Amino acid sequence: MGNLISRSANRTAHEEQPPHTNSATNTNRIRFSASSSSLANFTSKYLFRSRRSYSLSTINPIASSEQPTKTSHQRFGWNFAILNRNASNLISRSRSRLVNFSRSLPHITLPHFLTRSTSTLSPDELATQSRSIWPTPTIVLLFSPQFKLINLEYLNETYKFHGVIASGAFGTVYRVIDRNEKTEFALKVLEKSQIIRDKAVRQLKNEVDIQSVCGHNTFIVKLIAFWQSHREIYLLSEYIGGGELFDTIRKFPYKLVQLYVAEIAVALDFLHNAGVIYRDLKAENILLDDAFHIKLTDFGLSKFLKIGQRTHTLCGTLQYMAPEILLAIRSGDFVEYDHSVDWYSLGVVACRMLTNQLPEVVEAEMKTSTSNPTSISDFTDNSRANNKLRDELNRLPLSPTLPALKSKCNDRQSTQGTVRLPVEYSTLPSDGQDLLERLLEFRPERRIRSIFSLQRIAFFMGFNFDDAKKKKINPLDLMDSTEIY
Structure with missing residues (x-):
């Protein structure tokens, strides 16, 4: 069907071609006429019922007699505007439904830009929201969703390092103190490259899950929190001062x-x-x-x-x-x-x-x-x-x-x-x-x-x-x- 439409569009373009044009101009005109004709045939054949509807089941075919009598350039612009409008409606409806769904699940945290209306955003926030959102690196996704992504500034602002407890091939364990609560903890730092090289990603996730579930026992070290940066894994547990x-x-x-x-x-x-x-x-x-x-x-x-x-x-x-x-x-x-x-x-x-x-x-x-x-x-x-x-x-x-x-x-x-x-x-x-x-x-x-x-x-x-x-x-x-x- 697509080939028939393209050939028909090509014949139409050749018939309407002025007598004195070079070959390059003819080629460009034929390509544009074919693409616009194909898009016009599709969009003029189907019509969305409502601005709020975005399911494929809401698309209705209309009779060919109702097609507007416009030139190919006008039909292309008109159909493109319709598609753009319905795409905007789809994004708006999806966003509102996602926010409403998250309210029924309190443990789900949505990004900040989804929970605020664009009418309440400042010009600086609007400019930030309009920027491209880069995909999450694979080395971060590999340890998600168990490990929350943080930066080193958070660790330095929250905890004060007080020497090394142990060090080995597995990583390094530091003694840290919470700057606000003045509580001692043990911070285990692991290199992501070593974990991936040893094929121990699943093993690390099991360790975190097991210690989180069983850490309340009086004879087991309790795991307080765990995070990741782009290069390292951090496991924060209670500090045991008696040694081995x-x-x-x-x-x-x-x-x-x-x-x-x-x-x-x-x-x-x-x-x-x-x-x-x-x-x-x-x-x-x-x-x-x-x-x-x-x-x-x-x-x-x-x-x-x-x-x-x-x-x-x-x-x-x-x-x-x-x-x-x-x-x-x-x-x-x-x-x-x-x-x-x-x-x-x-x-x-x-x-x-x-x-x-x-x-x-x-x-x-x-x-x-x-x-x-x-x-x-x-x-x-x-x-x-x-x-x-x-x-x-x-x-x-x-x-x-x-x-x-x-x-x-x-x-x-x-x-x-x-x-x-x-x-x-x-x-x-x-x-x-x-x-x-x-x-x-x-x-x-x-x-x-x-x-x-x-x-x-x-x-x-x-x-x-x-x-x-x-x-x-x-x-x-x-x-x-x-x-x-």
């Missing part, structure tokens, strides 16, 4: 181990019931508040996982990994696991508090040591990183500080491997040995995996878990001042 667990306390009395294992178990039980698997319980992520109670932090490897479900992501820290994850990394097999891996990590922490050593998972040709822990990110989609990790496990020498120890726990292990305990294990009371054996069980189906099972073993005989949940037990009463660094 093993950097603050030199020696752990038996009663103090009871309290700290119970507090960590309460936090893990809360996370699991909330549908979260922690997967990174280690010494560096266990902090102490001003009253020396436990606080768990860093949920970068956590994931939403309901009780009874399983996952297969290979992540964690080598010395605190459950055997099923370590063997999967070593063999390259696909292995699924559940929340029981967090209870094994609790057993590693308890072993270090009781013996000042770490246990070791041993397979026929796999050896691990107690050297500096190595954090492992999510390598599900990165086979090259998985191979590098397996090579690292193979190169680790057998630690001379962990000789083999035959125990009830080792005798019950399967033929796939065993958990080797330190020699200090033999000097522990029987209830302490029983705690490590139950938490460091090689087979996850026999491992303690709930706080109800934990509080029924001999190690917690006579211990009140309700007092531990309510922080009625003072840790300072259970240790001597010489046991604190």
